[in-house]
Amino acid sequence: TMLILTCPAQLQRLEGALRRSLPLALPVHGAVMNINRGNPGEFEVVKKGGSGEGIGVLGSRCPPPPLTALSPGLQEEVAKVSQAIADTKGVELEVSEYYTYLHPDPSTMPELDPSVRVGSLSPSHVDLLNETWPYGGNSRSRRYLAELLRCFPNLCLQDGAGQPLSWCLTDHFGTGAHGYTLPAHRRRGHMQAVMVLAARRAQARGFLSFGHTATGNRPMQRLQEELGHQRLPGLCRFVLHNPGLGRAGP
Known part of the structure; x- marks a missing residue:
């Protein structure tokens, strides 16, 4: 199950946990900081799983950007898998490295x-x-x-x-x-x-x-x-x- 985190205390704890995971968690940490400071981008945080430790995932209610960033430190295999999935669906992808x-x-x-x-x-x-x-x-x-x-x-x-x-x-x-x-x-x-x-x-x-x-x-x-x-x-x-x-x- 996917649970949407809306409780301010939960979101503050998540921000603290992500800060302890820097720099790997840089983009997610920044997004959660924005959420905790008025949420101008109208993001949502969802937690995978019911009880126990979950994984914080971000989704936006706004129109998505024309590109997706795969965070630094993520394995090269993530980009390969994304490309493979896109190929099966006939979706064109262009991956740039930064x-x-x-x-x-x-x-x-x-x-x-x-x-x-x-x-x-x-x-x-x-x-x-x-x-x-x-x-x-x-x-x-x-x-x-x-x-x-x-x-x-x-x-x-x-x-x-x-x-x-x-x-x-x-x-x-x-x-x-x-x-x-x-x-x-x-x-x-x-x-x-x-x-x-x-x-x-x-x-x-x-x-x-x-x-x-x-x-x-x-x-x-x-x-x-x-x-x-x-x-x-x-x-x-x-x-x-x-x-x-x-x-x-x-």
């Missing part, structure tokens, strides 16, 4: 130039995000990004006219996500400033500062290492559902 980086103490990160113009993205920026996100470009990804803008913290650096130059979002799992700098404004330290600000704000909210970086994105890996992030062992695998269908959509 490193997970965690910063142990954002308070030690470098100070920023006080003249940096910091703001927030608004719902009006969703089309810009959808155009620049590697998994974007379709209506499903647009709905997902709009939900992140509506429900979770984000920040951006702005030009003199208040337009975003570089930004980072936060997802349902407390992950720093969708970091991007407009091509015309790169190599000016904007992403470093965004990462420092995002990490400090996450720490101020009681969240850990972590994110996923593509295995081939060496510049971003170097930047995170220079800022003191630690790369966790293993890989995080993102599974894109029906990638051809999504990219062909409006």
